[in-house]
Amino acid sequence: MIEISTSGTNSLTNTKAESNLLADDLGEDEQSFYCSIKPDLNALANNPAEKTISSILNYSKSL
Amino acid sequence: MSTINIQSISDQELINQYIHGHEPSLEELIRRHKSKVYTSIYLLVKDTYLAEDIFQDTFIKVINTLKAGRYNEEGKFLPWVIRIAHNLVIDHFRKVKRAPVVTTVEGFDIFEVLKFYDESTEDKIIREQTYTDLRELIHHLPSEQKEVLIMRHYADLSFKEISDITGVSINTALGRMRYALNNLRKMMLTRELSLKNT
Numbered sequence: 605m606i607e608i609s610t611s612g613t614n615s616l617t618n619t620k621a622e623s624n625l626l627a628d629d630l631g632e633d634e635q636s637f638y639c640s641i642k643p644d645l646n647a648l649a650n651n652p653a654e655k656t657i658s659s660i661l662n663y664s665k666s667l
Numbered sequence: 668m669s670t671i672n673i674q675s676i677s678d679q680e681l682i683n684q685y686i687h688g689h690e691p692s693l694e695e696l697i698r699r700h701k702s703k704v705y706t707s708i709y710l711l712v713k714d715t716y717l718a719e720d721i722f723q724d725t726f727i728k729v730i731n732t733l734k735a736g737r738y739n740e741e742g743k744f745l746p747w748v749i750r751i752a753h754n755l756v757i758d759h760f761r762k763v764k765r766a767p768v769v770t771t772v773e774g775f776d777i778f779e780v781l782k783f784y785d786e787s788t789e790d791k792i793i794r795e796q797t798y799t800d801l802r803e804l805i806h807h808l809p810s811e812q813k814e815v816l817i818m819r820h821y822a823d824l825s826f827k828e829i830s831d832i833t834g835v836s837i838n839t840a841l842g843r844m845r846y847a848l849n850n851l852r853k854m855m856l857t858r859e860l861s862l863k864n865t
Contacts, residue, residue: 630844631845637851642820648801649706650706650709652705652722660726661694664734
């Protein structure tokens with residue numbers, strides 16, 4: 605039986621390595637599909653209105 | 668006197684400069700990360716005006732925290748901002764008591780998806796619909812899958828950072844990404860079949 609637990613691990617030394625490992629741990633099929641839709645996903649990226657950014661900057665200057 | 672290009676300065680240096688009163692550093696931080704933060708918010712709330720409001724509230728919190736000297740996320744500015752935005756999105760849905768198109772299971776209602784396509788593609792050319800369709804498909808994902816996909820792709824966070832923000836294990840975050848991709852693929856295939864049969 606495989607027990608999945610992180611209680612015995614040293615999170616400070618292991619998490620980064622674990623993260624890097626798992627980041628690449630999508631299956632070949634999933635990676636391939638993900639790559640195929642990346643351009644369409646990227647096309648959905650958007651930006652806030654300039655007015656919104658100006659409001660934020662003005663708020664900061666007002667403090 | 669040498670001139671330092673502000674765009675080459677790290678986030679942490681910009682934060683330090685801003686804390687010491689250099690306002691242009693804040694502007695650079697916002698411009699550097701605005702697309703990742705805004706897109707992450709927008710795809711979760713699906714409303715431009717609301718996304719603008721939450722984006723603004725997010726950076727007001729950022730400003731207040733930085734100016735109060737309470738920032739302690741050295742080297743992790745973007746994940747910290749995304750976490751604030753994520754919490755504000757959750758607060759919003761709690762307030763209006765309206766869940767974003769979500770189920771708590773890992774699947775989705777295929778009949779709802781078919782119904783959606785029947786309605787939305789009636790008078791439109793398929794190619795023109797690609798981006799709208801993909802956006803809608805993302806919205807049909809269960810919320811926990813949607814947020815992982817958005818944080819991974821648009822905010823460019825690692826699964827470790829996503830797991831910290833969402834309070835789940837790295838394996839769970841990774842699993843949700845897998846489900847998100849598989850469900851997107853299923854919905855796209857279903858959509859193709861649906862269009863071919865019309």
